[in-house]
Amino acid sequence: MKSLYLDPFSGVSGNMLLGTLFDLGLNFEAFKQELAKLGIAGYELTLTKTTKSAIKGHLFEVVLNDEFKGHHADEGAGKIHHHGRNLATIEGIINDSALSEYIKKAACMVFEEIAKAEAQVHDKKIDEIHFHEVGAIDSIVDVVGFFIGLELLKIEKVICGTLVDGTGTIKVAHGVMPVPVPAVMQMRMNSEVPFRQREDVLTELVTPTGFGIVKCITKEFGGIPDNLIVEQVGYGFGTRETGSLNALRGCLCNSLLSNQRVTQEQDQIILIETNLDDITGEELADVMQVLLEKGAKDVWTEPIIMKKGRPAYKLCLLAAPAKSDELVKVLFEKTTSIGVRQQLMDRKIMQRSVKVVRTKFGNIHVKYLAYDGFSKISLEHDELVDLARKNRVAVSELRDRITEFLQNN
The missing domain is CATH 3.30.70.1380 (Transcriptional regulatory protein pf0864 domain like)
Incomplete structure (x- = not known):
């Protein structure tokens, strides 16, 4: 089972979450094809592979078209947003799309969480107000896009460390607001999400979108569990200048203990x-x-x-x-x-190492085993079943063909 571990040492936002998934291997073209199922316009997507503080990663941004610019600044996110969609409209767009039921349900859950917080902060009923955070095109892309990314990467579980926010105040459309911003503070109520603030960073690091996603999708908080093997590390950059590395680190993990490297016999x-x-x-x-x-x-x-x-x-x-x-x-x-x-x-025990091998049938984990001069390879059965289904061949035939490929390469 694949798991995603989030290390929000410099906060979390929607674009940082997606930047992290892209740095972990999410295919940009496949992502855009899925996102197009929403049927909304007025934006373009940019994905930049770059380096910050000598660390390589990806910066993901949603660029609004001219007709949607200049309406409202998102409370806490510091971006320009289109003001005009309420929660019911957003849920209608999502539920009427051709996206999977998993994506629809998860995205609506996040929007409802943010909407409840915004309604409480502004002393309004949900159906009485338009939400800057909920009504924004880029927030729709960030929230729905994150769950598209999880589905494309086949991530079944998300684990998160302590969320780190800044302190001080931030200027938004309504005036000067304290950090954490009001919507984030509201969502923290009755929440198990671990949270702390950095006194040396005088700006916002945790946005309502980022907190809402983490709160709704994460069932386990803390460090990386002992039974998970870190297979890949990625960084998604934020747009703020904080005086230090402003990034979200993500680790793609595998729950198979058999994938651990073993050097002793x-x-x-x-x-x-x-x-x-x-x-x-x-x-x-x-x-x-x-x-x-x-x-x-x-x-x-x-x-x-x-x-x-x-x-x-x-x-x-x-x-x-x-x-x-x-x-x-x-x-x-x-x-x-x-x-x-x-x-x-x-x-x-046999000495063991695991590599992800690219074949014409798809990627598969291969275990290379050795003991006292003898060696052999082993394939994960669940992965073989999945690839056999996709390639419409029998599992036994696929095993033989992949084994032959590995022996000849």
């Missing part, structure tokens, strides 16, 4: 087991998934017969010894277990 592993005779299949599947997410290297069950002839399951997992306490706690919290067995084992 022997290590130690801990086997943890517990017997369960009063757990449903659904509950068992859920706890197995949690154990994998918490860093277990493998999890499986074995059918057993316990005392009094009761059928039961033996839940087993392998993990690094350092993960033992954390995983045992999961077993006690998520199952009816009142005791576990642990056994420290020596393990022989």
Whole structure:
């Protein structure tokens, strides 16, 4: 499963989010083709590969056509916006488009979140006002575009670190506003999004669009989880001059522990087991998934017969010894277990490295394995199934053809 980790060390905005996705490999032409399904006009898109503070990344911008310029400055974003669309109009544009149901639902959720905040700040009902943030063409592109990017990159989960904003005040259409801007402060209410401010930056770093997206899409906050492997790092630049690197860093991660690079041929592993005779299949599947997410290297069950002839399951997992306490706690919290067995084992393993290989069928992760002079390769079955479906060939045939390609190249 692909995950996106956001490191908002210099805040977050809509264009920074999209710049990050482009730096992580989002195809610009494919993106524009999907965005055209919205059916709105009055703008052009620019994508610039550039360097700031000696760091390479991408700057994404929405440039409004002349007839849409000069109406209102977005509260907090510092851009020029077209004022004239309310929430109902925006949701109608999105829901009437040919975009996927996932994109429609996620984008509308973000707009509703921002709209509620703006309505509270201005003491209006949602249907009584036009929102500078919601009614802006570039905000529509940023919000809808971000979810288009997630779908095209096949990102299933977003994790975010602490959002960092500036301080002081900022001048907008309504006058001088404090930082964080009112809409952002309103969205912070009853929110678990971690947030802090930099006293050395006297301007806004977190825009309502950026905060709204993060709040609605992110279910996990903190550092990069132990079970994720960072495969690619990208930077999306902001347009403000803050006196330091103004960028959002994103990490494209893979949840497959088997994709970790391994250089040794022997290590130690801990086997943890517990017997369960009063757990449903659904509950068992859920706890197995949690154990994998918490860093277990493998999890499986074995059918057993316990005392009094009761059928039961033996839940087993392998993990690094350092993960033992954390995983045992999961077993006690998520199952009816009142005791576990642990056994420290020596393990022989193959050295392993993983590369993404481009083939005529599509990109695929290839594991290169070696032990004591012997070597072989391995392919991820889920990726083979996906590519086989796209290329309309049998999985077995595709495996053979990719293996042949790898052996000859």
